[in-house]
Amino acid sequence: MVDGSMMNGSMMEGSMMAMCIMMGIGLLIFVIVVGLTVYLVTRMLMKKSRLEDRPLMILKERYVKGEINDEEYKQKRNLLFRHTE
DSSP, rough: OOHHHHHHHHHHHHHHHHHHHHHHHHHHHEEEEHHHHHHHHHHHHHHHHHHHHHHHHHHHHHHHHHHHHHHHHHHHHHHHHHOOO
């Protein structure tokens, strides 16, 4: 004969196990959502940074290639910095 308290104990263990699994799945979903959010925000910020730095990079390249002189470089760089402020 099966003892009633023994049956309740195994049912309780099963429900505790199910609850732990559900909490684990919830935690995993939370970590995935937070990770995805951090990834997307970081990616957007980096993209914005690259777009803002592009004109200055082009200006530096032209200066290094000798397409513009010191005076033109300084003048255009100052103009770029005034537009970003």
